[in-house]
């Protein structure tokens with residue numbers, strides 16, 4: 001009897017599966033994002049997470065120094081988030097959000113809107129960052145349309161990144177990411193980020209574009225995927241005030257910067273001029289579930305109110321305001337608004353400042369910059385400072401071997417950790433970088 005069973009099991013797909021590692025099974029069936037599948041090394045199978053650590057199939061611990069693509073702010077498998085998720089899953093998992101509503105969605109809007117900068121008075125749900133951006137653009141375009149004076153142009157920053165869907169790609173920098181799609185993207189006016197040298201010229205440019213401009217969309221303070229580029233808050237504030245005077249809508253894409261990443265709760269809190277529309281995702285659920293929100297002032301919202309259905313915002317995704325995601329976002333908000341979270345961000349910032357002293361004296365490093373919990377710099381290389389710099393894959397592999405998850409953008413290395421990362425874990429990351437830089441100095445690691 002037992003031989004019959006074992007014989008059957010050994011021929012079953014389950015048995016085949018049991019023999020292989022997660023990584024091997026993955027390679028037979030999965031197509032990974034932002035990955036050249038022909039040359040990429042086998043992915044590492046992750047089986048569990050705890051705090052700032054992720055564990056592979058052999059129980060090796062990796063320090064998640066970039067918050068799992070910038071989403072994880074409180075650490076992995078957080079007990080409070082797990083508990084609230086389980087509770088919600090036993091109550092209501094999802095229901096249609098047109099004509100119906102539910103507690104987690106309403107409560108999240110009630111709690112989130114008052115802590116956002118400026119007058120954010122209405123909240124629209126979607127699924128992720130890119131969709132939050134699509135909604136923001138549709139709100140802005142249709143706002144002018146509904147007022148009876150449609151406009152044509154969107155202004156964005158050079159090096160901007162706003163997502164991977166077509167609209168979001170259109171308002172993002174033309175780069176390797178968008179190369180194959182360029183002729184399918186709509187036209188956008190790209191401007192430089194503000195500096196003391198160009199601020200007056202930028203204002204003049206804004207004035208000349210203003211009459212036909214729908215909105216100016218920007219990543220406040222830090223351009224993430226563009227290479228963790230940082231610019232001055234006070235100059236940006238001047239620019240925003242000028243845009244406002246010229247009557248254009250302001251859309252803040254806080255998908256990466258939101259929820260404490262830049263120090264304050266939201267990066268727009270470094271400006272006096274508030275945005276009309278905001279996009280949030282990534283840290284919104286503490287990195288546990290996909291969710292996106294677009295918020296706006298009543299000024300925008302009211303332009304859609306009408307007896308005519310033509311003024312309706314015709315947008316919505318099947319999983320709009322998913323109850324599980326909203327419950328998780330509420331749990332994440334509890335942790336985020338606790339004083340301990342702020343203290344952690346200050347602690348990380350102080351640690352970064354200390355490490356910067358070392359980096360600034362290092363010949364292999366340039367442009368060391370810090371904003372809140374983000375530290376970034378370029379590793380000096382013979383190649384150009386771009387995403388396709390060959391150094392990237394060496395750096396990535398190097399840190400993988402050290403069991404530190406750092407995924408450079410070209411030759412730009414950055415640390416963007418979960419706020420719960422310990423000082424010891426941070427020191428391990430810094431030491432990994434020190435070791436790398438001495439290899440670079442010895443000419444042992446080259447692009």
Ligand SMILES: *Cc1c(COP(=O)(O)O)cnc(C)c1O
Pocket residue numbers: 128129130131133161162163164219224225253254255256257281282
């Ligand atoms: C990641 C990101 C997006 C896109 O979010 P997804 O959830 O990946 O679609 C948009 N804007 C900014 C600033 C981002 O960092």
